[in-house]
Amino acid sequence: MAISQAKDGAPQSQADSAWERIRRDVLCCKLLPGAMITEQALMARYDIGKSTCRVALARLCHENLIRSRPRKGYQIAPVTVQDVEEIFTLRAQLEPLAARLAVGRVDIDELRRLEAACREEIRAPLSRQIDVFMNANKRFHLTIAQASGNHHLIAMLSILLDEMARLVALGFNVQGTKPEIKHDHNAMIEALSQGDAKRVELIARRHIDTFQAMTLEKVYATLSRDGAVLPLLERKLL
16 A cells, blocks of 8 residues: 655655654653744654654644744744643633543543553653653543533643643653642543532542642742743732
């Protein structure tokens, strides 16, 4: 079977693979936010050709994960304090809604399987442990969102969860620790299995608040190290 071609002639399967690998490294902060990169550096790092590299970069630019800088190359999208605040604000509004809409529609056994995957212990570097956790965590929350039946809500939450993965990698990996949330997923599964929409919504909101408190400290420590101004922290100290 012939391999489909991208518009510039790059084999689509190679472009997809390159896009997935570069994207994964952006989300887990192996390619750090704000870092400048070139086509040549990416071609060498991922052992890919120019056409394949350009197709992958075009997709990543479209997703706003990478930015083109004329005559300079490309920049990994920075993470700012405003980004952090906006991501958590949106997630706090959308995810409880998705959880409420999923009541009576979500596969409880699938959620239990995904929750177990979130707890899986692997012998690997911390960055890999965080990557595995965030992938399982995203599947857990997206499974709930998909059960809502609202395609726009699903798409928005998928983007937010990818951005959340970057925040977790930036905060926890750089600061040398791993996220620990043990109870909220199980409480959410229990409420969903009981068909308690109000309780599901409250648990989802509590889960986000808990994760936000845990994550902000780590992310802000990293951003502060890099010279960012942190108005939220300043307000809290007053």
